[in-house]
Amino acid sequence: MTLVNFNNRTRNTAPYFNNVFDSLFSDAITKNKMVNKSPNVNISETESAYVIDIAAPGLKKEDFQINLKKDTLSVWAEVKKEETASAKDFTRKEFDYSSFARSFNLPESADGDKITAEYKDGILSINISKKDDSKLQHKEIVVS
Known part of the structure; x- marks a missing residue:
């Protein structure tokens, strides 16, 4: 060499x-x-809910669409490019916005009727409550 x-x-x-x-x-x-x-995702679990945090800076809450179909939660965002009448003559243009889509399979313990979403500081937080039955399923079994 x-x-x-x-x-x-x-x-x-x-x-x-x-x-x-x-x-x-x-x-x-x-x-x-x-x-x-696609954006990075953090998924966490508490005693009462599942939390999905999606890092999507530079978007508005109107850009997101969230759907639940059976046990699949789908999240997508699309930013439409707006053409302005006064176009600038760019030497270099690096701003580029597009779309993304993510899907998550929810466990049986997730309550599809109690899902909330909030977009704050570039993070979309989706809170999925657990069913009441799943909260009480944890018990200690004594070995005899």
Whole structure:
């Protein structure tokens, strides 16, 4: 194997040349990583409920749709791009909004009638209450 020294001085003498290629390659890599990106999710459980937290900054509460069909909770958001009459002449534009969808299979102990959602500080919190029967199912069994 041969090691090749990197000449950092060339990069400083002709930065415009190297930056063109860096920009092309880094944009292509970044865009490919973001193609099928869905937001990160935290799921926690308390004695009385399940909580699903979805990190979705930059959206409004009107952008979300949440549906429950049988035991599957579906969450999706779509941001529609608005065309303005006065279009700006961008040198580089990185703002790009799209849509995402996530589905969660709920356990039998989840109460589909008692689901609430709140969007605050870029986090969508979905609170799914447990059925009353499931709260009382925990008991200690004595070994004889």
